[in-house]
Amino acid sequence: MSSGPAVLDASTAHLLGRLGVVEERVRELIERRRRDDPQPDDPFRGLYLSDETVERLLSGGPVEPLSGVVGTRTRACEEAADTAEAAGERLRLRELARDFALEQLDVELLLVALACEVDSRFEQLFGYLNDDVTRRRPSAAVALALCGVPLASSHGRHRLEHGPLVASGLLELEEPDRPLPGRPLRVPDRVVGHLLGDDAPDRGLDGVLVEVDEVLWGDPTRLASALAGGARLVYLREPPTGSGRVLAVRALRATGRGALVLDGSALAASPDLLGTVRTAVRDAHLTRSGVVVGGVEDLVEHPRALRALVAAQVPVLVVGRRTWDPAWSDWPPLLFDVPASTVAERTELWLHSLGADLQDTAAATAPFRLRPEQVTRAARAARQQATLDGELTVDHVRVGARAENGTELERLARRIEPAVGWDDLVLPASALTALHEISTRARYREQVLGDWRMRPGGGRGHGVAALFAGDSGTGKTMSAEVVARDLGLELYVVDLATVVDKYIGETEKNLERIFAGAASVNAVLLFDEADAVFGRRSEVKDAHDRYANIESAYLLQRMETFDGLVVLATNLRANIDDAFIRRLDVLVDFPLPDASQRVALWDRSLGRRVPRDYDIDLTFCAEAFELAGGAIRSAAVTAAYLAADDGGTVAMRHVVAAVYREYRKLGRLTLESEFGPYWDVLR
Numbered sequence: 001m002s003s004g005p006a007v008l009d010a011s012t013a014h015l016l017g018r019l020g021v022v023e024e025r026v027r028e029l030i031e032r033r034r035r036d037d038p039q040p041d042d043p044f045r046g047l048y049l050s051d052e053t054v055e056r057l058l059s060g061g062p063v064e065p066l067s068g069v070v071g072t073r074t075r076a077c078e079e080a081a082d083t084a085e086a087a088g089e090r091l092r093l094r095e096l097a098r099d100f101a102l103e104q105l106d107v108e109l110l111l112v113a114l115a116c117e118v119d120s121r122f123e124q125l126f127g128y129l130n131d132d133v134t135r136r137r138p139s140a141a142v143a144l145a146l147c148g149v150p151l152a153s154s155h156g157r158h159r160l161e162h163g164p165l166v167a168s169g170l171l172e173l174e175e176p177d178r179p180l181p182g183r184p185l186r187v188p189d190r191v192v193g194h195l196l197g198d199d200a201p202d203r204g205l206d207g208v209l210v211e212v213d214e215v216l217w218g219d220p221t222r223l224a225s226a227l228a229g230g231a232r233l234v235y236l237r238e239p240p241t242g243s244g245r246v247l248a249v250r251a252l253r254a255t256g257r258g259a260l261v262l263d264g265s266a267l268a269a270s271p272d273l274l275g276t277v278r279t280a281v282r283d284a285h286l287t288r289s290g291v292v293v294g295g296v297e298d299l300v301e302h303p304r305a306l307r308a309l310v311a312a313q314v315p316v317l318v319v320g321r322r323t324w325d326p327a328w329s330d331w332p333p334l335l336f337d338v339p340a341s342t343v344a345e346r347t348e349l350w351l352h353s354l355g356a357d358l359q360d361t362a363a364a365t366a367p368f369r370l371r372p373e374q375v376t377r378a379a380r381a382a383r384q385q386a387t388l389d390g391e392l393t394v395d396h397v398r399v400g401a402r403a404e405n406g407t408e409l410e411r412l413a414r415r416i417e418p419a420v421g422w423d424d425l426v427l428p429a430s431a432l433t434a435l436h437e438i439s440t441r442a443r444y445r446e447q448v449l450g451d452w453r454m455r456p457g458g459g460r461g462h463g464v465a466a467l468f469a470g471d472s473g474t475g476k477t478m479s480a481e482v483v484a485r486d487l488g489l490e491l492y493v494v495d496l497a498t499v500v501d502k503y504i505g506e507t508e509k510n511l512e513r514i515f516a517g518a519a520s521v522n523a524v525l526l527f528d529e530a531d532a533v534f535g536r537r538s539e540v541k542d543a544h545d546r547y548a549n550i551e552s553a554y555l556l557q558r559m560e561t562f563d564g565l566v567v568l569a570t571n572l573r574a575n576i577d578d579a580f581i582r583r584l585d586v587l588v589d590f591p592l593p594d595a596s597q598r599v600a601l602w603d604r605s606l607g608r609r610v611p612r613d614y615d616i617d618l619t620f621c622a623e624a625f626e627l628a629g630g631a632i633r634s635a636a637v638t639a640a641y642l643a644a645d646d647g648g649t650v651a652m653r654h655v656v657a658a659v660y661r662e663y664r665k666l667g668r669l670t671l672e673s674e675f676g677p678y679w680d681v682l683r
Contacts, residue, residue, distance in 0.1 A: 010081075010089035015118075015195055017077035018093065022108075022115050024073060025146045026125055033129065092195050099285055100164045108147040109160060112138050113171055113185035117192045130182075140173065141181035151181055169282040190279075194286045201260075204279045208270060210261040210294070215246045216352070217345060217372035223251035223336060227290070231334045233310050234317045235296075235324045238338040240462075240519070240563055241346070241446070243371045244319035245294050247338055252290040252315065260284045264295030273305045281312040290315035297322055341372055343447045353379030356392055364394040366443045367487040368401040368522045369462070369563065378404050398488035401522065405490065408517035412510075413492040413525070418485030425482055426593060426600045426629065427475060434588040435479055438466050439486045441585055442565045463562040465583060467530075469573035470590025473630025476569040477528065479588070484524040489565070492518070493526045508554045518564045530568035530576070559583050593629060598622035601629050605636035606650065610643070613651035624674050625659050635662045653681045 008016065081091055097107050116122035116137060123136035130139050140160055141151055149156035157180065165171035172186045190202040201209055226234065236244030249259040260283055270276040284291045291309070293299070296318045299306045310316050310329040324333060341349075347362045353376045354361070370378060382400030386392040409415075425432065441448075441464045449455045449462045468476040477493070484491040499510045518525050556579050559566070568584075570576060581587070593601060599622040606612065627635070638658035643650040656678040663670050672679045 010084035011092045014081045014091050015093050018111050019115055019118060021074045022111050029129060029145060100168050102164055105147055105159055106163055106165050109143050110165060110171060112143045112146050113187045117187055137184035137186055140183050143185055169278050199287060202279050202283050204276060208262055208266045208276060210263050212249055212259060212261050213373060213376050215372045215376055217349060218247045220247050220251040220254055223247055224254035226334055227251055227255045227315055232315060233331050233333040234336055235333040236317060236319045236336045236338050238319060239340040241341045241369050241371060242338040243373055244338045245292055246372050248292040248317040258287050258289035259292050260289045261292045264293050264298040268298040268302060273302055274308060277305045277308045284314045290317060292317045294319045296320035340450060342451050346375055349375045350379060358394055360394055364397055364488060367489060370404055374404045402490060405522060406520035409492055409521045412514050412517055413494045416481060416491040416493060418481045418491055420478060420481050421485055422482060426597050431588055431590060434586055435483060438483050438586050442487055461561045461563040464565045464585050465559060466567050466586040467584050468567055468569040468588050468590060471592060471628055472571055473628030474590035474592060475629050476590055480524055480526045480567045490523040491526060492523050493528055496529055515558055515562055525564055525566045528569045530570045595622045601632045605633045610640055611649040613649050615652045617652060621655060624676060631662050635659050656681050
């Protein structure tokens, strides 16, 4: 064995010393083979069988293995290892033997297979011993012979085929179609790297392994105590704002272990799921870590992989949102309910992660229901976003928080980036007050419903539900957009065409997908024309009535357990079931605007960038034409198009013509008395 570098750490020196013993045994076995070889100098040896070789094989018995007696070099190597361990040195080969319960024979078989990974000379030597220059790894027969074990030894064969080496993935028996004596032995690259001092994770875990941030949240004391007491399997059920992963990682580190954190959804999508699980368990063994798996729900459809995971001989901490199913494991888990994070805890995490004490940070982040690790990621995204402007602001914080939104809801609803504020609304004082109440409830719901527990029991959610009732064009959708912008949230408008289905039960499934998708998104969820799905229950006269009532009953239950902010908009308030009304937090009525409000609507709809002629009379427009805000905005846009084609300045003739077109769209009569002095313009 080559001497290697001039200075070696104790672990590598011990490994190379033991491989030196393997080299001595290889030399001895080669000398024995050469003595019995009739043509030792044949250049084509190993590529064909000569008559002399066949005769020797037929006349001789099984090749006698080497003596299993440990030589002087082995004793010297182990004595040096004893001294190094007594001095506090870490010897990885010995650690491996203890952690995986390896016998002396297992260690020697591993060293034989490892030899050609560390010293390329062994490739040619094993080619000679295999009597085939193309087979450069030790075969099972050669490995057993080098370890002094007869090929007919049941113990030796059992340790090689079913022992901890193969079961734990430390050694692989390749080419399963060959008889055992001829099967080559291979040590995976990750094990080779570990024994040589490399702790980089196995590349087979790329995309599955999760980078873990240090998040100072929660008290891991109880969980760490259970792990120290021998708890092998723990199931952490987490609420929407708590983090089982953070607590699991902190508890493992408190017991002196590392944490191998896996993404359950990525693991379930792995093409070789069972192999990836075994690789992860082996990595955890090698690094003396526990395994943390987030999102156990994604693995439910893969029971073999889940059982292989929870059967690992390392601490396994599984994180999920649903109740533990006993079918997942024969071993009963320790059940641990993760507490929800409080508003104060999340605010402290925000400030700590941002590294700056921004004014109004608490108010800006209160509407976002994030897990502790999501807060740290969102803060990092906010700091990154601030590099565009040079200074971190609350707007950057909101952008970072929205970056944690999932994309599931975008396939089911239309996303709107809010672009209007309170100054753009023209509504009665009562409606504005109600809208401000929605914003207040959404901002402080975690404090009131969570920390203060003002909605206890019954599995009720922490959501806020509002009903916007009014004629078309009175500002319902725009008001939802304003509330969303005030809270720093996005607005998702549900397309009822993707929800309502003529087949029984399909509408409920579609709605469940929407509510489930909204659970991972901090946003305002708007159901426009809500009476189509939240309608009044009726007397049961036939099967259709019965299933329609079941649909409504399902929605009643789902609304109570929803944790988000949902707005129901309807033109027909009378059609909404009374049971829905009772479950609403805020009800906002949107009346048609009066004349003074219509003046403001005309002024804001025309805007400040559009040139206006001196003859524009907004007071006349407001008093003469009783239009809702939506119709006024539509007419203002039409007037702008007419003006663009006629000199570029909006005049009264353009406005009146636009109103005439809007009347035609609405199916209203155009009376001369309404248009007054501008009737001739239309003619």
